[in-house]
Amino acid sequence: xxxxxxxxxxxxxxxxxxxxxxxxxxxxxxxxxxxxxxxxxxxxxxxxxxxxxxxxxxxxxxxxxxxxxxxxxxxxxxxxxxxxxxxxxxxxxxxxxxxxxxxxxxxxxxxxxxxxxxxxxxxxxxxxxxxxxxxxxxxxxxxxxxxxxxxxxxxxxxxxxxxxxxxxxxxxxxxxxxxxxxxxxxxxxxxxxxxxxxxxxxxxxxxxxxxxxxxxxxxxxxxxxxxxxxxxxxxxxxxxxxxxxxxxxxxxxxxxxxx
Amino acid sequence: xxxxxxxxxxxxxxxxxxxxxxxxxxxxxxxxxxxxxxxxxxxxxxxxxxxxxxxxxxxxxxxxxxxxxxxxxxxxxxxxxxxxxxxxxxxxxxxxxxxxxxxxxxxxxxxxxxxxxxxxxxxxxxxxxxxxxxxxxxxxxxxxxxxxxxxxxxxxxxxxxxxxxxxxxxxxxxxxxxxxxxxxxxxxxxxxxxxxxxxxxxxxxxxxxxxxxxxxxxxxxxxxxxxxxx
Amino acid sequence: xxxxxxxxxxxxxxxxxxxxxxxxxxxxxxxxxxxxxxxxxxxxxxxxxxxxxxxxxxxxxxxxxxxxxxxxxxxxxxxxxxxxxxxxxxxxxxxxxxxxxxxxxxxxxxxxxxxxxxxxxxxxxxxxxxxxxxxxxxxxxxxxxxxxxxxxxxxxxxxxxxxxxxxxxxxxxxxxxxxxxxxxxxxxxxxxxxxxxxxxxxxxxxxxxxxxxxxx
Numbered sequence: 001x002x003x004x005x006x007x008x009x010x011x012x013x014x015x016x017x018x019x020x021x022x023x024x025x026x027x028x029x030x031x032x033x034x035x036x037x038x039x040x041x042x043x044x045x046x047x048x049x050x051x052x053x054x055x056x057x058x059x060x061x062x063x064x065x066x067x068x069x070x071x072x073x074x075x076x077x078x079x080x081x082x083x084x085x086x087x088x089x090x091x092x093x094x095x096x097x098x099x100x101x102x103x104x105x106x107x108x109x110x111x112x113x114x115x116x117x118x119x120x121x122x123x124x125x126x127x128x129x130x131x132x133x134x135x136x137x138x139x140x141x142x143x144x145x146x147x148x149x150x151x152x153x154x155x156x157x158x159x160x161x162x163x164x165x166x167x168x169x170x171x172x173x174x175x176x177x178x179x180x181x182x183x184x185x186x187x188x189x190x191x192x193x194x195x196x197x198x199x200x201x202x203x204x205x206x207x208x209x210x211x212x213x214x215x216x217x218x219x220x221x222x223x224x225x226x227x228x229x230x231x232x233x234x235x236x237x238x239x240x241x242x243x244x245x246x247x248x249x250x251x252x253x254x255x256x257x258x259x
Numbered sequence: 260x261x262x263x264x265x266x267x268x269x270x271x272x273x274x275x276x277x278x279x280x281x282x283x284x285x286x287x288x289x290x291x292x293x294x295x296x297x298x299x300x301x302x303x304x305x306x307x308x309x310x311x312x313x314x315x316x317x318x319x320x321x322x323x324x325x326x327x328x329x330x331x332x333x334x335x336x337x338x339x340x341x342x343x344x345x346x347x348x349x350x351x352x353x354x355x356x357x358x359x360x361x362x363x364x365x366x367x368x369x370x371x372x373x374x375x376x377x378x379x380x381x382x383x384x385x386x387x388x389x390x391x392x393x394x395x396x397x398x399x400x401x402x403x404x405x406x407x408x409x410x411x412x413x414x415x416x417x418x419x420x421x422x423x424x425x426x427x428x429x430x431x432x433x434x435x436x437x438x439x440x441x442x443x444x445x446x447x448x449x450x451x452x453x454x455x456x457x458x459x460x461x462x463x464x465x466x467x468x469x470x471x472x473x474x475x476x477x478x479x480x481x482x483x484x485x486x487x488x489x
Numbered sequence: 490x491x492x493x494x495x496x497x498x499x500x501x502x503x504x505x506x507x508x509x510x511x512x513x514x515x516x517x518x519x520x521x522x523x524x525x526x527x528x529x530x531x532x533x534x535x536x537x538x539x540x541x542x543x544x545x546x547x548x549x550x551x552x553x554x555x556x557x558x559x560x561x562x563x564x565x566x567x568x569x570x571x572x573x574x575x576x577x578x579x580x581x582x583x584x585x586x587x588x589x590x591x592x593x594x595x596x597x598x599x600x601x602x603x604x605x606x607x608x609x610x611x612x613x614x615x616x617x618x619x620x621x622x623x624x625x626x627x628x629x630x631x632x633x634x635x636x637x638x639x640x641x642x643x644x645x646x647x648x649x650x651x652x653x654x655x656x657x658x659x660x661x662x663x664x665x666x667x668x669x670x671x672x673x674x675x676x677x678x679x680x681x682x683x684x685x686x687x688x689x690x691x692x693x694x695x696x697x698x699x700x701x702x703x704x705x
Contacts, residue, residue, distance in 0.1 A: 052606050083611075090608045101603035105621045105699045114617065115607035147699045167607060331636060331682035332675045333643035335654055340675060343667035428550040432647060439551055443558075452558040460555060463547040 004066075005030045005171060005203050006051065011060035013046055013227075020046045022227035024060070028171070031201045035214040035235075038224030039250060044207045047224075048173040051205070052095045053086050064089055065170065094169030098176040100156045102148040108135070108159050109144040112166045120167065127166075134162035138192050154185030158192050165196075172196075174206040186210070193217065211254060215239055223247045261444060268449060275454050278445055282458055285441030286466075292359055292437060293424040299363025300423065301416060304370025311375065330368035334429050337361050342433045358430035362423050369419050377412035378404065410481045417474030421467055438462065493660055493670060500656030501677055507570075507642040507652060508685075511577035512635050518582025519631075523589025524615075537586065544583030550644055552576050557648040573645035581638045588630045592623035625697035632689035636682050643678075653677060 006028040013021040020043040028034050036044040049055040050062060053069065061078065062069040071078040072085045081089075103111050112131035116122040122130070135141045138158035140151075148156050157177055164172060174193065178186040190213050197204060197217045208214055214221055215235040222232040223244070231244040242248045262284045267277040310322040329337070338361040345352065352360070381404050389399040431440035442455035518540075525537035544552065553576040557569070567575070596619045604614035646655035657674040661667050 052602075054602050054605060087608060087610070090606075093606075095606040097599065097603065097606075099599060101599045103600070103603070103618055103622075115609065118613055118617065119608045149699070163607070328675075328679055331640075331686075332678045333640040333654065335643040335646070336657070336671060336674055336678060339654075339658070339661075340667075340671040343661060344671055347668060425548040428548045429644065431550075439548065439554065443554065446558060451562075452554075453562050456551065456555045456559045460543075460547045460551050463551060464543065467546040 003030045004028070005032075005064065006205070007063040008047070009061045009063065011050070011057050011062055013043070013050060013055065013057050020227055021050070021057070024228055026222070026229055028203060028205055030170075031203055033197050033204045033206070033217055033219045035206045035208060035218040035221045036224055037208070037211070037214060037221060037250075037254075038230070042224040043227040044224045045175050048095065048175050048205065048207060051171070052093055052173055053090055064092060091167075092170040093173065094164035094167050094171070095173045095175065096157070096160050096164050096177050098179050100148070100153070100160045100180070102156055102159055102163070104148050107145050107147055108140065108151070111148070111159060111163050115163070116166050130166055131162070134165055137165075137195075138162045139188075152185055153181045154188045157181065157189045161189075161192055161196070169202075171203045171205060174204065174208070176207050176209065178208065178210060209254070211239070211251070223250065225250070261441065266445065266449065268451070271454060274449075274451065275458060278455055279458070281445065282438055282441055282455065282462060285436060285438035286462060288355070288435065289424065289427045289437040289466075292355065292362065292427045292430060292435065293420065295356075295359040296362030296366065296423050296427070297420045299360060300366035300370050300419065303363055303367035304372075305374055307367060307371035308374035308378075311371065326368045326371055329364055334361060334365045334426055335432065337364055338429060338433060354433045354435050355430075358427075358433060358435045361430075362426060365426070366419055366423055369422075370416060373412055373415040373419070377408040377415070380411055381407045410478075413481060414474060414478040417470075417477065421470045421474070424466060424470065425463070493673060496656050496660060497653060497670075497673060497677060500651060500653035501681065503650065503652040504639070504642050504654075504678075505681065507573060507577065507645060507650070508635070508639045508681075511574045511581065511642070512638055514574060514578035515581035515585055515634075515638065516631075518578060519585025519589050521586075522582065523586035523593070526586065526590050527593065540579075541583045541586050544580050545587070549576065549580045549641055550647070552580055553644060553648060569645070569648050569650045572648060573642070573650050577638060577641055577645070580641070581634055584634055584637075585631065588627050588634070589623070592626035593619055595626055596622050625693070625700060628689065628693045628696060632686065632693070635685050635689065639682055639685060640678070 004027050006026075008021075008024045008026040011021050011024045011026075012019065020041075022043075024043075024047070026047070036047060038044045046055060050057055051064070051069070057070055061071060067089065068078055068081070069089050070081055070086075072081045073079075102108075103114070106114060109128070109131055112134060113124065113127040116127040116130060117124060131144070132141070135144055138161060140155060140158055140162070143151060143155060143159075148159065151159065157180075161177070177193065178189050181189065190210065193204075193206075194213075194217050196202060204217075206214070206218075218235050220232060221235045221238040223230045223238065223242075223246075225246050231238065231242060231247045238247065239251065242251060261281050264281045264284075265277070266281070267273040307322055307326050311319050311326070313319050313322075338358060341352075341357050341361050341364075342354070345357070385403055385407065386399060389403050394403070427437050428439035430437055431443065434440075436444070438459050442452075442459045445455045446452035522537040522540050525533045526541065528534050528537070553573070556567075556576050557572045560567075560572075593615075600618055600622065601614055604618045609618065642652060643654040646652055646658060649655075651659075653674060657670050660670050664670070
């Protein structure tokens with residue numbers, strides 16, 4: 001099937017003795033908005049970090065757009081990929097980090113321009129035009145010449161989203177994008193993500209603790225536990241009629257923390 | 260001939276072997292100067308650190324100036340000053356002692372900073388907590404502050420001990436016959452500088468590696484349990 | 490006292506020249522070997538480690554004598570000025586290399602991850618992301634090293650260079666007026682050190698501008 005964009009095929013990832021991802025099978029279709037929920041340590045962030053090539057895998061194969069991410073084909077066999085292959089594969093991926101990870105020594109504008117110019121080879125003028133459009137989209141046009149530290153957390157995260165979009169990825173990964181924010185700042189960031197989800201056919205993969213938000217924007221919700229997909233389905237089904245006992249317990253603990 | 264040892268210039272190897280005991284004689288002087296200089300620096304630095312903390316500007320400001328002055332002027336000039344100026348005022352010290360004092364003076368500026376930083380790194384809340392518990396100030400300092408400061412102070416002092424060792428050759432200018440001076444004398448007499456100077460370099464490398472290993476070992480042995488070191 | 494000043498000033502000028510050139514060359518050594526030590530190229534890495542260990546592990550005066558007395562016997566001849574600058578910069582560069590390495594290591598890992606996610610090459614991440622952030626970290630220790638270097642230049646008087654320390658010694662030989670001469674010279678070094686400290690403070694303020702802007 002060509003419309004599968006991301007595919008994990010029996011992927012195992014270990015940190016020392018601890019197995020984070022266990023024989024994981026998982027797929028995301030082109031244009032699909034998928035939310036991953038689950039308890040901490042369930043491996044949900046690791047899925048994103050493996051996709052962004054920040055964490056190598058131990059077993060299995062990850063495919064992006066039909067091509068193996070961590071492997072290259074040589075004489076009909078899959079061998080661990082070199083840096084050149086990884087660089088090429090990374091072109092279709094973008095990531096928004098929990099801690100924003102903006103470059104503190106660059107203005108907002110340069111945060112958006114630097115990679116398109118140096119990596120994609122855009123002219124400064126083109127990159128700047130792209131940056132202005134994106135800043136307008138996230139509502140930060142007037143902050144372009146400030147440094148990240150001068151912005152609120154919510155504003156920084158919106159810059160983080162714009163910075164990832166400036167590379168025009170096919171898949172955008174959100175690693176708990178609102179977890180580091182003060183509660184009153186979460187709304188602005190979610191609004192931007194929602195707008196993205198509605199107006200673009202971008203493929204989105206989110207790890208989040210915002211259950212209401214997950215329900216609103218996702219085509220599909222995956223509940224992760226102990227390194228595998230425990231249950232997945234449309235948001236209505238997962239949130240209203242979860243089939244799996246562990247999903248029920250998790251959702252109950254998250255949605256009704258005081259009972 | 261030096262220190263009763265003769266050298267053998269028949270081959271490079273024989274020469275190197277024959278001058279090794281002579282260089283080791285010089286090394287003893289180097290180590291003695293290091294230890295004495297370090298002792299003076301450690302004590303003088305402590306005095307400066309205390310004077311600097313005195314809540315009286317008449318005392319603390321001149322101390323700050325003196326420490327800064329000692330830190331910002333070359334060891335060589337301080338040494339010359341002590342060596343040539345002190346006798347004019349009737350204070351005649353042997354060259355070795357003058358050298359050790361110069362090392363001590365130069366490095367007292369650094370050690371006083373070590374004490375100050377070590378004490379300041381102890382969380383202010385510790386002193387406040389002690390006061391809240393009504394502990395007497397002396398008890399607070401000795402039992403609460405000091406044990407937390409010492410693990411920070413010792414390794415830093417150890418590193419300055421190594422620095423002092425590397426500065427001892429400067430003492431050769433006032434006729435102290437430490438290791439480098441020995442090599443220089445051998446070179447002047449045999450016109451072979453390469454071998455003695457290279458050997459001094461190698462011996463220094465051994466001494467500093469050994470010393471930093473010792474400092475690290477000491478550092479690991481210090482009771483640091485539960486003390487939040489940066 | 491005023492009679493000594495012209496000669497001492499000439500010496501101070503040599504001292505400043507020496508400080509300037511050896512700091513410049515030393516900064517080059519610092520970056521070259523500091524980055525080299527973190528390189529994946531095994532040859533460059535081992536050369537850098539050896540250089541740093543040897544020059545930090547031995548005495549500056551030993552290095553200076555070795556370059557001035559031993560090297561010419563191997564046919565390498567150079568002027569006292571060149572020998573002095575070479576010894577000073579190689580020595581200070583070894584300490585500086587450790588500063589560079591430490592500052593780069595202090596750049597948090599997530600910055601490299603962000604760079605990777607934006608598909609920068611490792612080299613681009615080093616030059617455009619890590620180094621600019623490490624630079625403000627380096628400046629205060631570099632400031633200390635420059636003062637150290639200024640003080641170290643006094644040792645070149647021992648290889649016949651007529652810097653401030655050398656002039657002081659010849660004047661003393663001539664006049665036997667040690668107290669005046671050495672007091673004067675101590676204060677001249679002190680003044681130069683304060684001047685260099687002030688310059689470094691200015692530099693620190695300029696380079697670290699993006700850090701101190703906490704206002705929202």
